[in-house]
Amino acid sequence: MNSSQHSSNEVPPPALHSRLPAVGTTVFTRMSMLAAQADAVNLGQGFPDFPCDRSLIDAVTGAMQADCNQYPPMSGVPALRAAIAAKIATLYGQQYGIDDITITAGATEGLTTAILCCVHPGDEVIVIEPVYDSYVPAITLAGGTAVCVQMDMRASGYTVPWAKVAAAVTSRTRLIVINTPHNPTGSILRGSDMHALSDIVRGTNILVLSDEVYEHMVYDGQRHESVCRHPELAARAFVVSSFGKTYHVTGWKVGYVAAPPALTAEFRKVHQYNVFSVNTPMQHGIASYMDDPQPYLQLPAFYQRKRDLFRAGLAASRFELLPADGTYFQCVRYEKISTQTEAAFAEWLTSEIKVAAIPVSAFYRHGIESGIVRFCFAKQDATLALALARLATL
Ligand code: PMP
Ligand code: GLN
16 A cells, blocks of 8 residues: 555644644533433523524525625625614614624624734733633633633622732733623623723723623613723723524524724734625625514513523422523522532433533633533423423422
């Protein structure tokens, strides 16, 4: 056999020095696979198990039929950017021009692009733990160092300890990443949090990256405290959101980033050589669907009912419910049920009780154990009922 006949199994590729040596397959993928193997109800990975609005599909297919199938502008379809700017102005009072908004391949690309465009080797980025899984790898890819500040956990829920955030600031701090409503804890930031953050960054060169993908899932009449409500913060912020969450289409991967012109200019330099542009018919379809604000204005009531149904179903179990002010996640403490680690408990729940959950320890760099797992309640009532029937036995 000459060398050209070797199969790829016999000739290893040249050695690769991993840029992300600590990274494996995400906890969401692993738990979804385990749920499928175990034939469990999947309350792990966050996605709805019900369809999106038919008229949204009609709007997108209409755009395809109308031959809107070639590259859109690199920054996104103007009608969609205009609709987003109008929504932000109406809801949060911040005036962005359509040139301050970029359509991204989901929030994930928006977050990574924002980090890549402003973080240099040696820079520090403050993140709040528990932290969504994509932030730290993106910081690592940029050559930056993630500085983790852990949330405080009290009976009233998770809160951000701003004094610790302030203490973590150094001359190398380039960016602070926040997420409200917060995955996985379901906590929300309030006006006082935004004022504390403003106090920390005022007079510094620190930028803010605000992940607001759950902006339309805030409950009990509370308001979403967008960075866009705070001009002082918005002036130094990338604000990220995702249609996947708002319109029940997580698989479409369309999101956006709003930022002032100087930040948007740098953002687009990275965006244009990463994805260049995001698929055209979805953008046209979403733009026309946004004419009606009701779908996102009604989302809090829609999900609050599911949250309450899920919480009521667990009330008689030995799970202890943590507050759930926002997102479509409910965290529960399980210390009265088991002494297992969170990962072991989530796996046991999946394979034995047939309900998948996500261990919150997966959102800590050093796997801190709090005896808490996360359930996703973005499910049909029948799915929730089946899960609750199983969980209520515990
Ligand atoms: N940020 C947070 C906090 C999320 O929970 C998610 C998705 N679950 C994302 C970003 C990514 O959103 P997208 O699917 O639009 O990339
Ligand atoms: N963000 C979703 C969650 O928290 C999952 C997204 C993913 O699978 N990457 O469950």
